[in-house]
Amino acid sequence: MDLPESLVASSEYLQIRKYQQGGLGVVCRALDRQLNREVAVKFIRNQHLQDPEAVQRFLAEAEITGRLDHPGIAPVYAHGRSAEGHPFYSMRFVEGRDLNQEIDRFYAEPIPNYDGVEFAKLLTAFVSVCNTIAFAHSRGIVHRDIKPQNIRIGRFHETIVLDWGLAVSVERESAHRIGDESTLLLANAVYGSSRSGGTPAYMSPEQLSGLAASPASDIYSLGAVLYRITTGRSTWETLPGSATLEALIEGRFATPHELQPLLPKPLEAICRKAIAQQAKDRFSTAIELASEIERFMSGQPVTCYRETPYERCGRWIRHHQAWARHIAFALVAVAIGSTLLAVATSRLAASREAERQIAEAQRNEASVAREEALLSKRRATVLAAHLAARSIATEIELRGAILREESLSPPLRKWVSDWNANPGDEAAKNAVNQWLRDRFLARVTDSLPTSTWNVQSRDGTQLGRVATRDADGSASSLGKSYRYRDYFHGLGRDLDPSSTEAAQALPHRYDVHVSTIFVSTNTSIPSVSFSTPIFNENTSLEDNEVIGILASTVHVSKLDLLRGAILVDLRKTLLDSQSYEGLVLRHRLLSSDASRRNTWYSLSSIDLEQVRDWIAVHPQRLQSLSDATDDQLLKIVDPLTLKEIEVAVAPVVLANLPDHNQVGWAVLMQP
Secondary structure: OOOOHHHHOOOOEEEEEEEEEOOOEEEEEEEEOOOOEEEEEEEEOHHHOOOHHHHHHHHHHHHHHHHOOOOOOOOEEEEEEOOOOOEEEEEEOOOEEEHHHHHHHHOOOOOOOOOOHHHHHHHHHHHHHHHHHHHHHHOOEEOOOOOHHHEEEEOOOOEEEOOOOOOEEOOOOHHHOOOOOOOOOOOOOOEOOOOOOOOHHHOOHHHHOOOOOOHHHHHHHHHHHHHHHHHOOOOHHHOOOOOOHHHHHOOOOOOHHHHOOOOOHHHHHHHHHHOOOOHHHOOOOHHHHHHHHHHHHOOOOOOOOOOOHHHHHHHHHHHOHHHHHHHHHHHHHHHHHHHHHHHHHHHHHHHHHHHHHHHHHHHHHHHHHHHHHHHHHHHHHHHHHHHHHHHHHHHHHHHHHHHHHHHOOHHHHHHHHHHHHOOOOHHHHHHHHHHHHHHHHHOHHHOOOOOEEEEEEOOOEEEEEEOOOOOOOOOOOOOOEOOOOHHHHOOOOOOOOOOHHHHOOOOOOOOOEEOOOEEOOOOOOEEEEEEEEEEOOOOOOOOOOEEEEEEEEEEHHHOOOOOOEEEEEEEEEEEOOEEEEEEEEEOOOOOOOOOOOOOOOEOOHHHHHHHHHHHHHOOOOOOOHHHHOOOOOEEEEOOOOOOEEEEEEEEEEOOOOOOOOEEEEEEEEOO
16 A cells, blocks of 8 residues: 655655554554654555544544553654545554564473563563553543554563554443543544454453443453463464354353463463453453462462462472472471481381271272262262353343344334334334344344244234245234233243233333243244343333333254253243143253154153252352352153153353343253
């Protein structure tokens, strides 16, 4: 790409030559004629000049970089426009290498030395980046594109955070305030922008899901950079070639210790906390993350990892080697003296005691081995049950986030309101169906298996549905009333369609509701729906009127579970005019591609009561899977094989939804 002629001929800059080119702009090296110093000059590319949003992002980057006065951010010297209209600004030119190159150089050795100087330099640079991002957060700025390629290590090991082109202004929380720093009010930025951008390997799950970025998103990105420093690979590089963004969102990449067994466990614990899937489980601030790294580097215990006595002793020895040598010499001397004194008098007694211990050990060895094997097997089963339940809960939460976002569409609210005011309004119904088709196609890349989306009015009439198996794209369910469906009223069971209760049912107000199983009217396939209310305002406050329901239907066979898991619905389910409780949704013996079941299986009343009693004692979502390792297994009768089995129980519990967080499902995991 050619440089603007007026900039090349400018009297302020000499020897202008292209250095780097990005998606938004071009960076050149130049000589500042007035002060005889080398500077970096960045200007927007020709192809973006007619894009107001791109120009605004470029100007916002210049303003943010110029107004964030911090040693970790390159200062801006001047800005302006060329005669051709190219916005540009000049800033400090930082010679050196980016952090990505420094990491690759460290891992060029066959065995990384985590106790060496070079690794300490990488951690020191990372602490500097954390402090820089903490300063930006204190001014109400979120970077959104933190990655090793945007971190420059200067010739004298100064660390600079570059490329603030995707940064946005957010409302500053008290936890991120540092001293008397004020919120940075920008002339060119878009506040709270949710515009996508960044590199997937370093983006938080909420960013990958299309939600607005926050300081917690930058904390995740810092954790992803630390993952690259501690393993030599990015999270995306550890996934198989066929992996999708869903794998990143669910955190299905390898742990640092799996990639680098020699990595110190406290450092791995810091990394895993920083890249936790839930924002509330991460470090509260970048300063807190930096402090943990500094504690590790100085030989102090870190707060997010509980050391064993052996590890604590080893850490003390590494950082107090002189004292450790003196103590070791003293202990050796004492041991030698004690041994010489005791050998003569205790040899006979020791021999007899050894014989007795050998005989006792032989008697107990078999029983101890059996007990340990059973304990390990039980703990593994309990952990597998909670992992499976948490995986399903995460999928439900992602689906709920998608539905909530779509339900806020102003056109959708208008058309549903038009229908409610004038039932039979074909124009409104057609508009809803066209909107559904457009949004359904737009969400194809979400990588969540979904059979249909549908919209119900306030009285339960189905106004729209996509997609269907009908050849002409139509749906026989349009115009029918589904007021009796659980996904409409959210009572935890379908109602008798002819009952008074069904006729008086109102749309639910839950943030996200998981329905009981039903047989689809259009496809005759056992399905379950995830639904959210459509409110008549731009928010979903309790005092707003619910005007309809937006639902997403999934075939039960598409619910993915670990091998050996049984998924049951503990609520009342109405199927073929018959009521079930403890209905089996997924089982290894149920065909995954059957369109209709001839037989429905459910837990016995005794086993159902056992499971419900267990959940009543363990109702909360676990903060740590290690908390569940002492849970006992239940003995039940497998509804399909009719054989007695032992299972671990884990309820499917949603996070951050205190009024409706238990969806009524439970995972029963066999050893």
